[in-house]
Structures are given as C-alpha cells and as structure tokens.
Amino acid sequence: MKNKLVLIDGNSIAYRAFFALPLLNNDKGVYTNAVLGFTTMLLKIIENESPTHMLVAFDAGKTTFRHKTYTEYKGGRQKTPSELSEQFPVIREVLDAFQIKRYEIKNYEADDIIGTVSDLASKEDWEVKIYSGDKDLLQLVSDNVHVALTKKGITDIDTYDPAFLREKYGLSPDQIIDMKALMGDNSDNIPGVPGVGEKTALKLLKQFGTVDAVFESLDDVSGKKLKEKLEENQEQAMMSKELVTIFKETPLELGITDLGYSGYDHEAVATLFSELGFKSLLNRIGGTEVEDEKIDDLDFETINEIEAKHLVSPSAMIVEVMEENYHNAEIQGISLVNENGNYFIPTDLALQSQLFRDFLEDGTQKKWVFDAKRAVVALGWKDISLEGITFDLVIASYLLNPSESTHDLSAISRREGFSIVSSDESIYGKGAKRKLPEVEEFSDHLVRKAYAVYQLKEKLEEQLKHNEQYELFHDLEMPLTLVLGEMETKGVSVDTNFLEKMGEELNEKLSKIEAKVFELAGTEFNINSPKQLGEVLFEKLELPVIKKTKTGYSTSADVLEKLESKHEIIPEILLYRQLGKLNSTYVEGLLKVIYSDTGKIHTRFNQALTQTGRLSSTDPNLQNIPIRLEEGRKIRKAFIPSQKDWVMFAADYSQIELRVLAHIAQDKNLIEAFQHDEDIHTKTAMNVFNVDKEDVTSNMRRHAKAVNFGIVYGISDYGLSQSIDVSRKEAGEFIDRYLESFPGVKNYMEDVVTKAKEDGYVSTMLQRRRYLPEINSRNFNQRGFAERTAMNTPIQGTAADIIKLAMVQMETRLKEEKLETRMLLQVHDELIFEAPQDEIETLKRIVPEVMESAIKLDVPLKVDYEYGSTWYDAK
DNA sequence: CTGGACACGC
DNA sequence: GACGTACGTGTCCAGG
Numbered sequence: 001m002k003n004k005l006v007l008i009d010g011n012s013i014a015y016r017a018f019f020a021l022p023l024l025n026n027d028k029g030v031y032t033n034a035v036l037g038f039t040t041m042l043l044k045i046i047e048n049e050s051p052t053h054m055l056v057a058f059d060a061g062k063t064t065f066r067h068k069t070y071t072e073y074k075g076g077r078q079k080t081p082s083e084l085s086e087q088f089p090v091i092r093e094v095l096d097a098f099q100i101k102r103y104e105i106k107n108y109e110a111d112d113i114i115g116t117v118s119d120l121a122s123k124e125d126w127e128v129k130i131y132s133g134d135k136d137l138l139q140l141v142s143d144n145v146h147v148a149l150t151k152k153g154i155t156d157i158d159t160y161d162p163a164f165l166r167e168k169y170g171l172s173p174d175q176i177i178d179m180k181a182l183m184g185d186n187s188d189n190i191p192g193v194p195g196v197g198e199k200t201a202l203k204l205l206k207q208f209g210t211v212d213a214v215f216e217s218l219d220d221v222s223g224k225k226l227k228e229k230l231e232e233n234q235e236q237a238m239m240s241k242e243l244v245t246i247f248k249e250t251p252l253e254l255g256i257t258d259l260g261y262s263g264y265d266h267e268a269v270a271t272l273f274s275e276l277g278f279k280s281l282l283n284r285i286g287g288t289e290v291e292d293e294k295i296d297d298l299d300f301e302t303i304n305e306i307e308a309k310h311l312v313s314p315s316a317m318i319v320e321v322m323e324e325n326y327h328n329a330e331i332q333g334i335s336l337v338n339e340n341g342n343y344f345i346p347t348d349l350a351l352q353s354q355l356f357r358d359f360l361e362d363g364t365q366k367k368w369v370f371d372a373k374r375a376v377v378a379l380g381w382k383d384i385s386l387e388g389i390t391f392d393l394v395i396a397s398y399l400l401n402p403s404e405s406t407h408d409l410s411a412i413s414r415r416e417g418f419s420i421v422s423s424d425e426s427i428y429g430k431g432a433k434r435k436l437p438e439v440e441e442f443s444d445h446l447v448r449k450a451y452a453v454y455q456l457k458e459k460l461e462e463q464l465k466h467n468e469q470y471e472l473f474h475d476l477e478m479p480l481t482l483v484l485g486e487m488e489t490k491g492v493s494v495d496t497n498f499l500e501k502m503g504e505e506l507n508e509k510l511s512k513i514e515a516k517v518f519e520l521a522g523t524e525f526n527i528n529s530p531k532q533l534g535e536v537l538f539e540k541l542e543l544p545v546i547k548k549t550k551t552g553y554s555t556s557a558d559v560l561e562k563l564e565s566k567h568e569i570i571p572e573i574l575l576y577r578q579l580g581k582l583n584s585t586y587v588e589g590l591l592k593v594i595y596s597d598t599g600k601i602h603t604r605f606n607q608a609l610t611q612t613g614r615l616s617s618t619d620p621n622l623q624n625i626p627i628r629l630e631e632g633r634k635i636r637k638a639f640i641p642s643q644k645d646w647v648m649f650a651a652d653y654s655q656i657e658l659r660v661l662a663h664i665a666q667d668k669n670l671i672e673a674f675q676h677d678e679d680i681h682t683k684t685a686m687n688v689f690n691v692d693k694e695d696v697t698s699n700m701r702r703h704a705k706a707v708n709f710g711i712v713y714g715i716s717d718y719g720l721s722q723s724i725d726v727s728r729k730e731a732g733e734f735i736d737r738y739l740e741s742f743p744g745v746k747n748y749m750e751d752v753v754t755k756a757k758e759d760g761y762v763s764t765m766l767q768r769r770r771y772l773p774e775i776n777s778r779n780f781n782q783r784g785f786a787e788r789t790a791m792n793t794p795i796q797g798t799a800a801d802i803i804k805l806a807m808v809q810m811e812t813r814l815k816e817e818k819l820e821t822r823m824l825l826q827v828h829d830e831l832i833f834e835a836p837q838d839e840i841e842t843l844k845r846i847v848p849e850v851m852e853s854a855i856k857l858d859v860p861l862k863v864d865y866e867y868g869s870t871w872y873d874a875k
Numbered sequence: 876c877t878g879g880a881c882a883c884g885c
Numbered sequence: 886g887a888c889g890t891a892c893g894t895g896t897c898c899a900g901g
Contacts, residue, residue, distance in 0.1 A: 610893070612892065614892070617893090621894045623893080716891095718890055780886090781887085784890080
C-alpha cells in the first residue's frame with residue numbers, strides 16, 4: 001500500500017478556526033475556540049484520511065528570507081490578537097498528545113516546509129494531502145499532491161487535484177504563482193500589478209500562459225490602460241512572483257520517514273480534552289470525563305430512624321429524582337446537610353415519617369436546594385407541599401452566568417472551586433445505560449450534592465449581591481420557581497377525543513395529498529425527506545434551483561413559495577408539509593404526553609435556559625401551539641378547562657417590547673404614541689415613509705410592522721430583507737429611516753453598545769445580565785451579532801422580567817381574593833388561566849390590573865383579554 | 876445516537 | 886468586502 005502523508009498548515013488552520021468559532025472560553029477562563037476548531041479538524045482528518053505519516057508546519061518568528069527581497073513583506077498586517085496567540089501553545093500540546101510531528105524553522109514559513117516535504121514525498125511516489133486556508137499552496141497540486149482548502153469556517157472544504165484546479169480557475173498549478181504575481185495578495189502585502197485583480201489576471205494567463213510571456217508580448221495585450229499598468233509595474237510583478245513562489249529546498253533537520261503516524265495516545269488525549277473542557281470531542285473519541293480531584297471522604301450517616309436532631313433549619317436538601325421528566329416520577333432518595341451533620345435518608349423511610357413530612361411542609365424550616373421546582377413538583381405528586389425553600393442553586397447560577405450551557409451541580413461547584421461532587425452522568429450513566437447505582441455510591445453522591453449546596457449558598461448570594469442581582473433572585477426568580485411548580489403540577493386538561501378525531505381527518509387528507517403528489521411527480525417517494533424531495537423537484541421535474549443547503553437543494557417554504565406558479569405539485573407539497581406538521585407534532589405529539597388517568601398535560605418550564613430571561617417549555621412545548629393559520633389554530637380547541645362550567649381565560653400584553661423600548665430609550669415620539677394609544681405600526685409607517693395617517697397603505701404598514709419586529713428581535717438588514725422580501729439595501733434604508741424618526745431609539749442603540757463594550761455585558765431593568773465577550777471581537781460577524789444582541793436583550797429581557805413579576809403578583813392576588821382560578825400557562829407575553837364561570841367578572845378586573853401595574857414605566861402597559869370554553873375560544 | 880433541515884410560536 | 890445573521894422545541898431523515 002502507498003504511504004499517505006498529511007501536511008497541515010498550522011498557522012492558517014488555527015487562524016481559520018479562531019475566526020470561524022465564537023470566542024469561547026472554558027471554565028478556567030482560558031480562550032479555547034481556535035484550539036477546539038483545530039482539534040475538531042484534526043480528528044476529522046485522521047478519521048477521513050487514515051494517514052501513515054503526518055506533519056503540522058508552523059511559521060517561525062516574524063522575519064523570513066522573503067523580507068530580504070521585500071522589506072514590506074506581510075507589512076501592514078494586523079498583529080495576531082492576543083486571544084489567538086495565547087492558544088498556540090495549547091495547540092502544540094494537543095499535537096503532542098496526538099503524537100503528531102510538528103515543525104517550524106527559522107526564516108521560513110509553513111508554506112516552505114510543506115512545499116519541501118511534499119516534494120520529497122511526491123518523488124517517492126507517496127500520496128500527499130495538504131490542509132490549509134491559503135490559496136498559495138495550490139501551486140503544489142499534482143497527481144500525487146492534493147490540496148484541501150477551507151472554504152468558509154473549518155468544516156467546509158474543497159479538495160484540489162489538477163483537474164479540479166483547472167475546472168475552477170482554468171489554470172495549471174504553476175500558473176497559480178503567475179496569477180498571484182499579477183494580482184498580488186493584500187493579506188501578505190504583495191503588490192502585484194495595481195489595478196489587476198483575479199478576473200484580469202485569469203484573462204491574461206488564459207491568453208499568454210505565464211507572467212513572463214505576458215511581458216514578452218506586451219503589444220498583444222488589449223486595453224491601453226492595462227498595457228500601461230503592466231509596463232510600469234513589470235519589476236514589481238516579477239518580485240511578487242518571487243515572493244509567492246514556495247521554496248522547496250528548506251533546510252530540514254528531519255526526513256519524511258521521521259513523520260510516521262500510528263495513532264494517538266488515547267489516554268493522553270482524553271485527559272487533555274477533559275482539562276480543556278472539550279466534552280463533545282471527549283465523547284467523540286469515546287472517553288469519559290476525568291473528574292477533578294475530590295475531597296477524599298465525606299462522612300455521613302445513613303438514617304434508620306428519623307429524629308428531630310436531623311431536621312434543623314437551615315438544611316441543604318437533595319430530593320433525588322433521576323428521571324429527566326420529574327412529573328409523577330420516582331424519588332430515589334433524600335439527603336440533608338446541616339449544622340448537626342450529613343445524612344442520607346432512604347425515600348420510604350422519609351415519606352412514611354410524619355416528623356419528616358412536617359419538616360418538609362413547615363415554611364419556617366429553611367431549605368437550600370438544587371432545582372427547587374424539581375423537588376416541589378416531585379413531592380407535590382405525592383401530596384406533600386414542600387415549603388420554606390429560600391435558596392435554589394440552579395437559579396443563582398443561571399442569573400450569575402446565563403450563558404453557561406449546563407447548570408449541573410458538579411459543573412457549578414467546580415466553577416466555584418469546590419470539587420466536591422461528581423456529575424450525575426458519571427454516577428448514573430446516560431441514555432439507555434442510565435441506572436441507579438449501588439446504594440453506597442448513590443448515598444455518597446447525594447450527600448455530596450447537599451454538601452455542595454450547603455457550601456455554595458453563601459458564596460453565590462455574595463456574588464448576586466455584588467452584581468446587584470440579589471433582589472432579582474430573592475424577590476422574583478425564587479418566588480416564580482414555586483409559582484411555575486404549581487402551574488406544572490396542576491397541568492392543562494386536554495380533549496383527547498377531539499385530538500383523535502382531528503388526527504383521523506388529517507390522516508385522510510394527507511393520504512389524498514400524497515397520492516396527488518405521487519401522480520404529479522410520476523414517482524413515489526418520501527415527501528418528508530428533503531433529500532428525496534429535492535431530487536424529485538430539481539432533477540426529475542427540473543424546477544429552477546433557488547437556494548442550496550450544505551447537503552443539497554433547499555426545499556424550505558420560502559423556496560417553494562417562489563416556485564408555486566411553476567408547477568402544480570408545489571402547493572400540494574406545501575399543504576402536505578403544513579398538515580403533516582400539525583399531525584405529527586401537535587396531534588400525535590400531544591396525545592403521547594397526556595396522562596391517561598387525568599386527561600391532563602404537564603409541561604415543564606425551564607427557568608434557567610434562555611439568554612434573554614424568557615422561559616422555555618418542554619415535554620410538550622406549550623409555547624408554540626399554532627395560532628397563525630386557522631387549520632393549526634384549531635388545535636387550541638383541544639385545550640379545555642379541567643372542571644365543568646369552567647372557562648379558559650387568556651390575557652396578553654399589547655406591544656410590550658415596544659413599550660419597554662419607548663421607556664428605556666426615553667424616545668419622545670414613541671412615548672407619545674403609546675400615551676395616546678395609537679396604532680404603533682401605522683405610526684411607524686407615518687414616520688418612516690413620511691406620510692399622513694390617511695395615506696398609510698397596507699403595504700407600508702406591513703413593512704413598518706416588520707421593521708418594528710426587527711427592532712424588537714434585533715435582526716439585521718439582511719434578516720429584515722428576508723422577512724419582507726426587499727433588497728438588503730432597501731431594508732437597511734428602512735432601518736435608517738426608522739432610527740431618524742425615533743432619535744431617542746437611535747441614541748439608546750448607540751449608548752447601549754458603547755456601554756456593553758465597556759462593561760462586557762448588558763442589563764435589563766431588573767438587573768438581569770447577558771455577557772457579550774464578542775462585542776470587542778475583530779470578527780465582523782461576531783461583533784455585529786454581539787452588537788445587535790446588546791441592543792435587543794435589554795428590551796426582550798425587561799419584557800420577560802415584567803411578565804414574571806406579573807405572574808408572582810398574580811398568584812398572590814388570586815390567593816388573597818380567595819379565588820379558585822388557576823394560572824396554567826405563560827407564553828412570553830400572555831398568561832392563560834382556567835376559571836369558574838362566576839369568577840370571570842372579577843378576573844376581567846384584576847388580571848389587567850395586576851399585569852398592567854406589575855412595573856411602572858413612562859408609558860402605560862396595556863393588556864387585552866378574552867375567554868371561552870376552550871383555549872381556541874379565548875382569542 | 877447525532878446533526879441537519881424544516882416548521883411552529885413569540 | 887468579509888460573513889451569516891432573534892430565541893426557543895420537536896419531528897423527521899440519514900448517516901455512522
């Protein structure tokens with residue numbers, strides 16, 4: 001078998017990785033994005049290429065032999081950002097762990113090393129593959145030597161052999177040098193011939209073949225100006241040629257046989273990944289997380305009989321529910337840590353003890369927990385009302401660090417410098433292998449968890465106070481978590497029969513549409529497979545390709561809509577998609593999660609997930625039940641009150657985000673519009689298009705609405721152009737005109753970005769934070785995204801704060817008024833209740849009152865409400 | 876079991 | 886001019 005040598009341009013790939021990935025740092029605060037990208041690519045190369053030999057070449061130092069020719073070589077180049085340069089040593093560590101040779105040599109560049117080595121290997125008839133982001137290397141392409149260039153990011157790669165190079169540029173490998181000599185290279189400060197770009201260079205080479213030939217027959221060059229430029233810059237072009245030519249006789253101290261690669265040291269790599277916090281890569285190589293050193297022993301007592309001395313206030317407590325979904329779930333054990341000791345209590349013993357139940361239900365006995373809602377709901381299903389929770393570690397961690405991907409106890413404690421506890425995954429396993437461990441290991445784990453909570457409570461509260469977030473934590477999020485627990489436990493009643501009937505009707509319609517699609521297509525295929533659908537539409541039926549995805553043709557709705565008039569199959573497919581979605585996600589999906597004994601659905605609200613402070617909902621997601629299209633909206637008829645003669649009551653904030661914006665930005669025009677309760681989209685259209693109210697057309701209003709939408713969600717000119725199908729330029733003009741009409745908003749947008757650049761984070765009115773490390777990035781994309789986030793998060797986040805306040809106050813008010821009405825759901829700007837008929841008049845009064853007065857702004861908050869026999873009718 | 880494409884809500 | 890563009894969750898398919 002032939003030897004296969006893989007050569008990697010280390011600097012180039014590291015740069016690519018750095019700019020392609022967001023500026024991640026691991027839990028030690030060290031930047032790792034370039035390392036992560038580099039390593040991901042390395043693994044991929046090893047998997048795909050199975051090389052027998054490998055080498056990573058790096059540039060060495062600042063000056064090279066090329067500087068003798070041209071002192072300005074690579075001049076004007078921005079200094080390597082320190083966030084990247086500090087990652088190079090780590091990349092070297094990775095390579096060492098992988099047992100891959102790396103090499104650099106003074107005065108030469110990585111290119112030269114690669115050129116020299118590939119030449120040697122090629123002569124021995126080895127197969128050579130070069131990985132880089134630099135087109136210069138294409139000059140090395142030959143039958144033996146193929147070059148893989150990153151296109152964008154790091155995973156998108158083109159591999160060049162001589163044929164592909166010809167196809168792409170119409171050039172031979174040698175001519176790459178000629179091309180660069182003519183067009184120059186901005187990034188290396190290679191001048192070339194001014195005024196000659198890629199197009200002209202290609203044209204000239206097609207005609208003459210080489211740079212030398214161009215200058216030999218200058219008279220044959222068409223275009224007077226071009227001829228002049230070439231004449232003036234002949235010397236410069238020849239020098240450029242010299243600069244871009246890769247030097248193939250670099251004095252190497254190693255031979256190609258020294259580059260043997262025979263796999264990596266699995267343990268060394270796993271340890272390094274674990275240290276760096278590369279969980280997904282660790283998973284990929286099948287390693288398990290190496291736990292930090294733990295405190296050796298934690299003494300604890302397994303209780304046989306519960307006594308008063310075990311139950312003191314305050315206690316850190318873990319009520320362990322292993323299942324992800326804690327509704328109606330088994331409690332596997334309980335642990336307590338307090339001033340008297342560390343205890344493990346078997347579940348049966350605990351729940352049979354009246355003493356213990358009284359302790360749980362006694363609000364004066366303070367409990368510190370991890371994931372209060374989980375404990376409250378799990379116990380709630382057993383008719384135990386857990387009271388007295390004053391601290392939840394999940395919530396504290398989320399407020400302090402919302403961007404953290406997990407708020408599991410092990411990670412939090414490690415972050416805070418206490419390596420007290422292992423991750424649940426390492427103790428319980430994951431996926432199908434998840435199971436309850438032996439009781440010794442299990443009890444130890446539970447006690448450690450409680451111990452961690454006990455230790456960390458003070459520390460995190462300090463941090464919250466330092467950030468001025470303690471009120472947010474104590475007065476809002478902590479009470480809210482209990483309110484959410486009650487909502488989840490109560491659940492929403494669902495009309496199973498209705499859903500089943502709807503399912504039957506949908507299935508009938510779907511099979512009819514399917515038959516029609518097959519007939520029109522002239523073949524049977526899976527309409528749900530974008531791949532198969534793409535083949536039918538764009539190959540078999542030869543419809544024009546509007547957009548492509550990474551993996552093939554795009555068949556998304558916006559693409560199909562553009563093809564609607566081209567073929568009668570398209571509307572059928574769109575309808576099939578729409579009804580299929582309804583059937584699988586909503587009809588079948590909801591039926592699956594109904595608890596058959598009660599006919600209810602119990603969602604879970606995640607309070608520690610979104611970056612903006614909103615809630616999310618899972619199992620099922622009740623925050624995305626259809627409403628826009630009538631067919632889908634019918635799903636809402638399945639949501640019914642849990643008792644006879646009760647009704648569904650829904651109340652929503654009108655334009656809460658724009659009202660918040662008016663207040664925060666203190667924009668006079670916007671404030672005035674809301675004070676007079678004007679139609680805000682019409683008002684926006686009047687300002688943006690500079691017309692009177694009577695002259696606002698429906699199209700203007702539609703565009704204005706999209707602009708408002710964009711302001712609220714922080715989309716870009718591109719995003720806006722997509723949503724209203726205008727050019728990007730027009731969309732940009734809309735935004736500019738909007739900002740001119742609302743100067744307060746414009747000022748706010750500028751100020752908030754400036755402040756974010758100084759502080760590194762933005763805040764909502766209630767001091768919720770979002771950190772934006774990328775706001776000072778040199779990467780256009782990352783910075784732009786961070787800037788839009790800076791503008792948008794205080795708005796959306798404050799709106800989230802407000803409805804959360806309203807929820808806490810609403811729950812209190814319902815109790816005060818001794819109403820039976822129950823709050824069931826929150827959908828971002830909307831609250832849904834079920835209520836006895838005779839409480840409706842009261843609700844009509846107090847719901848808007850509570851919601852509108854949740855916070856005082858300089859504009860009024862406005863709430864609309866409706867009620868009816870199903871959620872559909874409460875519209 | 877995972878990632879991509881798609882679609883639903885705000 | 887780059888480059889990829891609000892936040893979520895769930896479903897299906899296709900690949901390993």
